Amino acid sequence: MxxxxxxxCGEGGGARGWEAVMxxxxxxxxxxxxxxxxxxxxxxxxxxxxxxxVADRGRIVAEFFDVGQxxxxxxxxRPESGRLLEALEDPDRGFDAVVVGEPQRVFYDxxxxxxxxxxxxxxxGLWVPEVGGAIDPDSEAHCLIxxxxxxxxxxxRRRIQVRVRAAMSxxxxxxxxxxxxxxxxxxxxxxxxxHPNPATAALGARxxxxxxxxxxxxxxxxxFALRLAGYGARRIARVLDAEGVPCPSAHDPARNRxxxxxxxxxxxxLALLRNPRYTGFEVWNKQxxxxxxxxxxxxxxxxxxxxxxxxxxxxxxxxxRAHPAIVSVDDFDHAQRTRAxxxxxxxxxxxxxxxxxxxxxxxxxxxxxxxxxxxCHHLRATGTxxxxxxxxxxxxxxxxxxxxxxxxxxESASRRSCEDADIPRDAAGQVAMCRDLGLTLRYDHxxxxxxxxxxxxxxxxxxx
Numbered sequence: 001m002x003x004x005x006x007x008x009c010g011e012g013g014g015a016r017g018w019e020a021v022m023x024x025x026x027x028x029x030x031x032x033x034x035x036x037x038x039x040x041x042x043x044x045x046x047x048x049x050x051x052x053x054v055a056d057r058g059r060i061v062a063e064f065f066d067v068g069q070x071x072x073x074x075x076x077x078r079p080e081s082g083r084l085l086e087a088l089e090d091p092d093r094g095f096d097a098v099v100v101g102e103p104q105r106v107f108y109d110x111x112x113x114x115x116x117x118x119x120x121x122x123x124x125g126l127w128v129p130e131v132g133g134a135i136d137p138d139s140e141a142h143c144l145i146x147x148x149x150x151x152x153x154x155x156x157r158r159r160i161q162v163r164v165r166a167a168m169s170x171x172x173x174x175x176x177x178x179x180x181x182x183x184x185x186x187x188x189x190x191x192x193x194x195h196p197n198p199a200t201a202a203l204g205a206r207x208x209x210x211x212x213x214x215x216x217x218x219x220x221x222x223x224f225a226l227r228l229a230g231y232g233a234r235r236i237a238r239v240l241d242a243e244g245v246p247c248p249s250a251h252d253p254a255r256n257r258x259x260x261x262x263x264x265x266x267x268x269x270l271a272l273l274r275n276p277r278y279t280g281f282e283v284w285n286k287q288x289x290x291x292x293x294x295x296x297x298x299x300x301x302x303x304x305x306x307x308x309x310x311x312x313x314x315x316x317x318x319x320x321r322a323h324p325a326i327v328s329v330d331d332f333d334h335a336q337r338t339r340a341x342x343x344x345x346x347x348x349x350x351x352x353x354x355x356x357x358x359x360x361x362x363x364x365x366x367x368x369x370x371x372x373x374x375x376c377h378h379l380r381a382t383g384t385x386x387x388x389x390x391x392x393x394x395x396x397x398x399x400x401x402x403x404x405x406x407x408x409x410x411e412s413a414s415r416r417s418c419e420d421a422d423i424p425r426d427a428a429g430q431v432a433m434c435r436d437l438g439l440t441l442r443y444d445h446x447x448x449x450x451x452x453x454x455x456x457x458x459x460x461x462x463x464x
Contacts (some may be wrong), residue, residue, distance in 0.1 A: 022059065027060045031065075043065050046102055048101075050100065053099060060099065064084040077302060100128045131145060184277050185252075186217045190210070227338060250262075278326045281317050281321055283317050292306055349398065350372075354441050355441065371395060376390040403461055
């Protein structure tokens with residue numbers, strides 16, 4: 001054993017006791033944003049406590065201090081703690097033992113049981129104030145004490161979570177307080193005076209409330225009006241795109257750097273229609289954090305935090321209106337029950353046959369001005385390419401189907417009889433022949449060309 005373990009092994013009273021050997025210590029600590037503590041102050045008192053423990057037995061020569069890391073995060077995933085684990089394996093690590101200022105800051109739940117065997121294996125002592133020195137791996141009392149502190153750490157974190165959630169629930173329900181996060185589309189943040197917590201207010205923090213966004217609020221009103229008129233979410237998105245209305249991420253790009261802002265989607269429209277905050281009441285706890293194992297087969301890696309939707313009955317609504325309403329409660333409830341009206345039956349002759357030459361995706365039908373059209377929004381959705389979309393009228397393609405089929409049949413005549421070259425005169429028959437032949441029509445809007453793949457290569461027809 002190295003010198004820092006001598007006292008544990010019963011050799012501290014001889015000539016090589018602690019009085020004769022100065023131990024090189026590494027200090028280990030942690031502070032997280034959950035504690036709302038100043039990292040500088042937190043490090044100072046943890047380090048001071050560790051220095052008092054080892055004052056007569058050695059000196060601290062290295063430091064590993066994690067900032068902004070939750071205690072629930074496994075050691076391997078904390079930057080400084082992970083660096084310490086790597087140093088344990090290095091014989092030239094430069095220190096003999098590790099001293100902790102407060103074990104609850106470092107160990108959580110089962111972490112002591114998973115980590116301490118590494119200290120024993122690499123013969124590095126672990127010192128904590130709670131046992132007055134080095135932890136004896138053969139002492140049941142020491143192991144029990146550390147397990148208790150690790151359990152207390154978990155219980156403390158859980159109590160903090162319960163208290164914070166209870167306080168936030170009461171603030172949302174009885175005060176209608178805005179509790180943070182990005183404002184819903186249609187609103188913007190406004191100053192509501194100093195923070196109600198005096199200590200937080202002394203640091204310059206301010207409260208906020210929701211006020212109407214003069215540009216976006218009318219769009220939300222329009223979305224609900226369309227829904228009440230029987231429009232489905234996809235149809236509403238098409239109307240907004242056709243009118244050139246910026247989607248929420250394009251309206252506020254500073255808060256949506258992770259989104260492309262390409263256009264309205266079905267999911268965006270449905271999220272707005274289902275948000276009860278548009279009635280003027282504050283709603284909290286629609287989502288909550290949950291911790292799930294990173295790897296069920298390796299519990300030592302710890303957990304990761306995911307957001308999950310809570311059931312509707314778990315949502316907390318304010319007892320009174322907290323901000324200006326965009327829609328009434330009756331209209332909001334009606335919008336939740338209203339089913340989209342089926343539109344009149346529309347026929348798309350080329351459904352499933354036409355693909356975009358730029359991206360290769362199947363073009364979708366779009367009825368406009370009383371006639372069938374086809375479009376591709378894939379380029380706009382991915383942010384690639386120059387055009388926002390590819391658009392072509394059905395009546396621009398159908399007149400060229402006969403010529404396209406004649407060329408296809410002619411170039412494939414070696415495999416077919418002359419009778420097979422007869423082309424139907426009507427458009428429906430020509431489309432049916434395309435389907436029977438398994439043709440895929442590709443439309444290139446840049447060249448205004450329609451192509452199919454024949455036996456001799458590509459066959460192209462320029463659209464006039």
